[in-house]
Amino acid sequence: MPVLNAVGRVFASEVEVLIVGAGACGCSAALAANERGAEVLILERDAKPTGNTSLSGGQIPAAGTKLQKAAGLLDDTPDILARDLINKAHGECDVELATHIAAESARTIDWLVDRYRMPLSCILDFRYPGHTKPHMHASPSCFGAELLAVFLAAIGDQEIPIATPAPVTDLFADEDGYVQGVRVTRPDGKTEDIGCSALILACNGYGGNKEMLAKYIPEIATAHYHGHVGNQGDAVRWGEELGASIKDMGAFQGHGAVATPHNIHLSWPSITEGGFQVNKSGLRFSNENQGYSEQALKVLRQPDHVAWTIWDDRCQKIAMTLHSHVEALGAGAIKQYTTVQEMARMIGCDAKTLSQTLSEVADIALGKKKDALGRDFSTHRPLVPPYYMAKVTGALFHTQGGLEVNKEARVLKKDGTPFPNLFAGGGAARGLSGPSDWGYLSGSGLLMATNLGRLAGEAAAALVKR
Secondary structure (H helix, E strand, C coil), X not given: CCEEECCCCCCCEEEEEEEECCCHHHHHHHHHHHHCCCCEEEECCCCCCCHHHHHCXXXXXXXXXXXXXXXXXXXXCHHHHHHHHHHHCCCCCCHHHHHHHHHHHHHHHHHHHHHHXXXXXXXXXXXXXXXXXXXXXXXXXXXXXXXXXXXXXXXXXXXXXXXXXXXXXXXXXXXXXXXXXXXEECCCCCEEEEEEEEEEECCCCCCCCHHHHHHHCCCCCCCEECCCCCCCCHHHHHHHHHCECEECXXXXXXXXXXXXXXXXXXXXXXXXXXXXXXXXXXXXXXCHHHCHHHHHHHHHCCHHHEEEEEEEHHHHHHHCCCHHXXXXXXXXXXXXXXXXXXXXXXXXXXXXXXXXXXXXXXXXXXXXXXXXXXXXXXXXXXXXXXXXXXXXXXXXXXXXXXXXXXXXXEEEECCCCEEEEEEECHHHECCCCCCCCCCCCCXXXXXXXXXXXXXXXXXXXXXXXX
């Protein structure tokens, strides 16, 4: 991933705004720049755009949207969303950026829905950990591939060109950090150099790069990776060569309920609505509802790096509104049981121990005792048979560290000044999770992808049109 000297370079073709990556971030950037009259080209490494967007749950947090108001949710505000983001990260994120993204969130959702017919609606039947209001806006089956299909249709309708497969291998920049173009290396080895007036990096993080994971996040490096293999850390490596500020490289979004060996994640209502997890001894080991991201390492620390998630029909009905859970059920990862003894045999644990665990959770839910692990079960009644159970492990979904950006999504140098014409968003940019896994507020990935994408596109278009 070298940065090549641009002095004297002549490009056979040039474009005003060049975007690397055709996921939610890249498409948002392209649509926003195109609206403002900029000439746009998207370069996508794969033959067909997929990326982490298509693997996601298709849910975007926002506050004060038209959809929320139409649903009667009149008390959610950007200040509340900002507080939730900052509190989840223990105040260790870029507070100014978190506040700005929260303030822009409704504008982004309204823009996508009104102008590009994004099929979003408010999630009202449950809340993820850390969401003090119903912030989530989701596609019909909570599936990111649905969103990406609409993004790509909008790109087609606007006649914005996408080059595929077109992996960018090199940047051309001068000594001041002005990016003059990129080099595309095709699968057959042929190269093409393309000039640009502004470059937007929307090529996600480094979850698919084992060497970078071992360097920055060794505790999750050997876990199952549930993201796109093309996330090789290109943006970070270019940024390092250019002298960019790179922060929170130890941050990531994990998931503590990926069915194994199926590698399909359960939807989190299986936990939020009163479900819980046990290890191979039939014992609970954590406050499962602090967040699905930090739960990944907690599960991986259990014997054999596995746990069993247990829930009931009340949880199941809500969980089945999410695509991944439907997929897990269809794959046979989720089983139904009528007795504790049946579940104990499947786990291989003592039935009395597992029965005692369920009794203790029931007592906590009924207010008879407090949970030694710190979870509040009182908002839901105790689980009742039939039970559902799945064997799960912890997994890495995507990294959260990356290029530091300002409120226009402009990449910052180590001295805090912006590069002349370089922008980044989504997983290529530093997220709002702080330094670790516990700071990820559910939906933050698509929140940063869509908002930073739009902001980058707007700013890049303004830059090239001056």
